Amino acid sequence: xxxxxxxxxxxxxxxxxxxxxxxxxxxxxxxxxxxxxxxxxxxxxxxxxxxxxxxxxxxxxxxxxxxxxxxxxxxxxxxxxxxxxxxxxxxxxxxxxxxxxxxxxxxxxxxxxxxxxxxxxxxxxxxxxxxxxxxxxxxxxxxxxxxxxxxxxxxxxxxxxxxxxx
Numbered sequence: 295x296x297x298x299x300x301x302x303x304x305x306x307x308x309x310x311x312x313x314x315x316x317x318x319x320x321x322x323x324x325x326x327x328x329x330x331x332x333x334x335x336x337x338x339x340x341x342x343x344x345x346x347x348x349x350x351x352x353x354x355x356x357x358x359x360x361x362x363x364x365x366x367x368x369x370x371x372x373x374x375x376x377x378x379x380x381x382x383x384x385x386x387x388x389x390x391x392x393x394x395x396x397x398x399x400x401x402x403x404x405x406x407x408x409x410x411x412x413x414x415x416x417x418x419x420x421x422x423x424x425x426x427x428x429x430x431x432x433x434x435x436x437x438x439x440x441x442x443x444x445x446x447x448x449x450x451x452x453x454x455x456x457x458x459x460x
Contacts, residue, residue, distance in 0.1 A: 299344040299413050301325040304334045304360070305376070306353035314347060314405075321406050323413075331355035338364060343371055345413055347405075350377040350384060358388055365390050372412045374405070 301323050305311035311327035318325035328334050331354055337343070346364075350357040361373060372392040377384050381395040388395075394408060 299323060300342055301345045301347060301409065302334065302337055302343045303327045303347045304329075304331075304352070304357070305347075305349040306330060306351075307349070311349075314402075317402055317406065318347075318409070323409065329353075331360045334360065335363070338369060338371070345409060346371055346373045347409070348373055348375050350375055350379060358384070361388065361390055361393070374408060374412065376400070 301315075301318055303311045303314045303318070303325060305314070305327070306329055308327070308329050311329060315325040315327040326337075328337055331352055334346075334348075338346075346361075348357045348361060352360065357375060357377075361375070364371070370392060373390075373394070375384060375388075375393055375395045376398060377395060378398045381397045385393070385395045394412065396405060396408065
């Protein structure tokens with residue numbers, strides 16, 4: 295079973311935030327929009343957000359400060375910062391990990407591609423809920439069942455592999 299990756303769009307411009315969330319939904323990403331820092335922090339506390347799209351200039355708070363607060367809470371969710379400022383300058387002013395900065399105006403298809411890339415696991419790592427992990431779990435359970443069956447009087451060594459020949 296593949297788990298959907300949920301995106302939270304945070305922007306005080308309600309029409310932009312809603313439009314971005316709807317675009318992401320149409321592209322297959324479950325997304326929701328919130329319009330202020332307090333609601334964003336409350337929503338993040340549930341722990342089911344896989345990526346943030348965050349405007350740097352929120353009406354009630356600075357998006358960069360919100361991001362720093364999120365990181366201090368131990369939330370390492372990847373972030374796409376959207377800004378009308380110079381992206382290179384914003385990036386250099388931030389000292390946080392797992393962040394990409396996009397300047398306004400931006401092309402929505404480019405943002406969707408960036409988000410798709412950010413949600414892909416690094417090469418060699420298996421995503422949660424992947425078939426490979428499921429097969430590994432099944433293999434491990436089958437191996438354990440074989441080792442624990444009464445017909446086999448073998449004990450596994452420390453690695454879980456039978457210490458006697460079949």
